[in-house]
Amino acid sequence: MLRLLKNIRGDKAIWAVVALLAVFSFLPVYSASSNLVYVVGNGTTTGHLIKHALLLFLGFGIIYGVHRIPFHFFKGLSLIAMPIVLVLLAFTLAQGDTIAGANASRWIRIPFVGITFQTSNLAAVVLMIYVARYLTKIKDKNVTFKESILPLWLPVFLVILLILPANFSTAAILFSMVLLLCFLGKYPLQYMLGMLGVGMIGLALFVLTAKAVPDLFPNRVDTWMSRIESFWDPADTEADYQIEKAKIAIASGGLVGKGAGKSIQKNFLPQSSSDFIYAIVVEEYGLVGGFVLMFFYLFLLFRIVVVANGNATIFGKLLVLGVGLPIVFQALINMAVAVELFPVTGQTLPLISSGGTSSWMTCLAIGIILSASNKDMESERKAMDIDESNPLQVLSGQL
Numbered sequence: 001m002l003r004l005l006k007n008i009r010g011d012k013a014i015w016a017v018v019a020l021l022a023v024f025s026f027l028p029v030y031s032a033s034s035n036l037v038y039v040v041g042n043g044t045t046t047g048h049l050i051k052h053a054l055l056l057f058l059g060f061g062i063i064y065g066v067h068r069i070p071f072h073f074f075k076g077l078s079l080i081a082m083p084i085v086l087v088l089l090a091f092t093l094a095q096g097d098t099i100a101g102a103n104a105s106r107w108i109r110i111p112f113v114g115i116t117f118q119t120s121n122l123a124a125v126v127l128m129i130y131v132a133r134y135l136t137k138i139k140d141k142n143v144t145f146k147e148s149i150l151p152l153w154l155p156v157f158l159v160i161l162l163i164l165p166a167n168f169s170t171a172a173i174l175f176s177m178v179l180l181l182c183f184l185g186k187y188p189l190q191y192m193l194g195m196l197g198v199g200m201i202g203l204a205l206f207v208l209t210a211k212a213v214p215d216l217f218p219n220r221v222d223t224w225m226s227r228i229e230s231f232w233d234p235a236d237t238e239a240d241y242q243i244e245k246a247k248i249a250i251a252s253g254g255l256v257g258k259g260a261g262k263s264i265q266k267n268f269l270p271q272s273s274s275d276f277i278y279a280i281v282v283e284e285y286g287l288v289g290g291f292v293l294m295f296f297y298l299f300l301l302f303r304i305v306v307v308a309n310g311n312a313t314i315f316g317k318l319l320v321l322g323v324g325l326p327i328v329f330q331a332l333i334n335m336a337v338a339v340e341l342f343p344v345t346g347q348t349l350p351l352i353s354s355g356g357t358s359s360w361m362t363c364l365a366i367g368i369i370l371s372a373s374n375k376d377m378e379s380e381r382k383a384m385d386i387d388e389s390n391p392l393q394v395l396s397g398q399l
Contacts, residue, residue: 007068008064008067009067009068009370009374010067010369010370010371010373010374011303011306011307011369011370011373013299013303014300014303014304014307014366014369014370014373015370017296017299017300017303018063018300018351018366020296021296021350021351021352022056022059022060022351024293024352025052025056025351025352025353026049026052026053027260027261027284028273028277028280028281028284028352029048029049029052029273029277029352029353029354030045030048030049030052030261031260031261031263031266031280031284032263032266032272032273032277032280032354033045033048033049033273033354034266034267035266035267035269035270035272035273036048036273038267048273048354051354052354055354055355055356055359055360056359058360059359059360059362059363060363062360062363062364062367063363063364063366063367063370064367065367066363066364066367066368066370066371067366067367067368067370067371067374068371069367069371070371071315071316071319071368071371071372071374072313072315072316074129074319074368074371075129075132075133075136075315077129078126078129078130078133079130079133081126081129081130082126082127082130082155085119085122085123085126085127085159086155086158086159086162088108088119088122088123089119089120089123089159089162089163090162091108092106092107092108092119092120092162092166093162093165093166095108106118106119106120106166106167107119107357115356116356116357117356117357118357118358120163120166120167120170120171120174121170121357121358121360121361122357122361122364123159123162123163123174124170124174124177124326124361125323125361125364125365125368127155127156127159127174127178128177128178128181128322128323128326129319129322129323129368130155131152131156131178131181131182131185131318131322132181132185132315132318132319132321132322133315134148134151134152135181135182135185135186135187135314135318136185136313136314136315136318138187139185139186139314143187143188145188145191145194148187148191153195156175156178157198157199157202159174160174160175160199161202164203164206165206167346169345169346169347170347173326173329173330173333173345173347174326175199176329177322177325177326177329179192179195179196180325181318181321181322181325184318184321185318241270242269242270242271242275242276242344243337243340243344245265245268245269245270245276245279246265246269246276246279246337246338246339246340247279247339247340248265249263249264249265249266249269249276249279249280249282249283250279250282250283250290250338250339252264252265252283253282253283253284253285253286253287253289253290254286254287255286255287255288256285256286256287256288256289257282257283257284257285257286257288257289258283258284259284260284260285261284262284263280263283263284264283265279265280265283266280266283273353273354274348274353274354274355275334275337275344275345275346275347275348275353276337276338277348277349277352277353277354278290278293278334278335278338278349278352279338281293281352282338290335293352294335297328297331297332297350298328300324300327300328301324301325301328304320304321304324304325304328304369305321307320307324307369307372307373308320308321308324308372310373311372311373316372319368319372320368320369320372320373323365323368323369324365324369326365327350327362327365327366330347330348330349330350331349331350333345333347334347334348334349334353335349350362
């Protein structure tokens with residue numbers, strides 16, 4: 001263990017905040033898992049706690065392994081991973097059955113081990129790295145819109161289109177993050193506005209097609225519409241029921257909360273250990289706990305910006321922002337849903353909510369950020385004189 005700690009590199013503040021979030025997550029997950037046990041009838045509270053611990057242990061293994069990889073390797077790896085991700089997304093969407101009552105076109109089951117894997121989370125990380133790579137490539141070039149369609153926007157829209165039918169919120173967030181990264185990478189604004197218009201038209205066509213052929217994507221568009229309608233005009237819907245229970249939990253928490261494990265609404269609030277875990281946190285730890293948790297995510301955002309600003313390469317800067325900003329953005333959306341500032345999205349609270357794929361992909365992104373924050377690796381890269389425009393050098397790390 002001491003040897004592992006000595007080999008830890010990168011931004012120590014990010015390591016600290018990630019570790020604190022992970023350790024704290026055991027309390028609300030253990031408390032909220034009673035809903036799964038006594039209401040849903042799934043497993044035991046100790047079993048869910050052990051499962052959460054194993055998932056986080058594997059997640060920190062991912063962080064440790066990835067943060068030891070020189071960040072410039074991810075430029076070449078994104079080229080290899082992109083077609084693999086597209087195949088996985090297509091396979092996932094083609095399933096069309098259900099797992100535990102949920103739309104299985106979000107998950108694939110890993111053979112032999114029986115673990116389900118949400119491919120859209122992996123696709124999001126790979127796509128952001130890919131976009132960062134492209135923006136680095138065209139830096140200081142007068143790129144035309146036509147020149148960027150195939151290398152940039154075709155992969156972006158393929159990924160979005162394969163995620164959209166089963167998970168609108170993830171597709172919308174991912175597209176927003178791509179546009180934000182393009183803006184930060186100084187991609188021409190008029191081209192971005194044009195692609196935003198194309199995206200809106202594409203979404204409208206998808207909705208009209210789904211309405212015209214209901215059996216094509218059963219219940220998906222209706223679910224989106226009901227969530228949006230219940231947000232603007234509350235009615236007796238499942239989404240409204242979730243929000244009402246979340247608001248009751250938050251209101252009953254008061255300033256300092258009821259105490260660890262003493263939540264009442266966890267017994268009535270669906271997804272209390274995942275999508276709505278922030279409401280349980282506030283109920284048990286009050287506004288103080290809720291604001292402290294929000295502070296940690298904002299502090300993580302601050303350190304992400306610091307690491308990006310401190311990196312010597314354009315790719316390093318865009319890479320850190322590309323994989324880091326979605327983590328904080330997702331956390332803020334999850335909190336906003338709990339207090340009814342956003343419609344229900346189904347987004348988990350990074351590093352706090354129970355769930356494997358989301359936690360692992362968050363850990364993958366954090367590992368990449370820590371790799372980019374490692375000054376020793378940057379010195380090694382310069383010493384090896386690696387030409388980042390040469391994919392063979394980027395992948396091999398040597399001439």
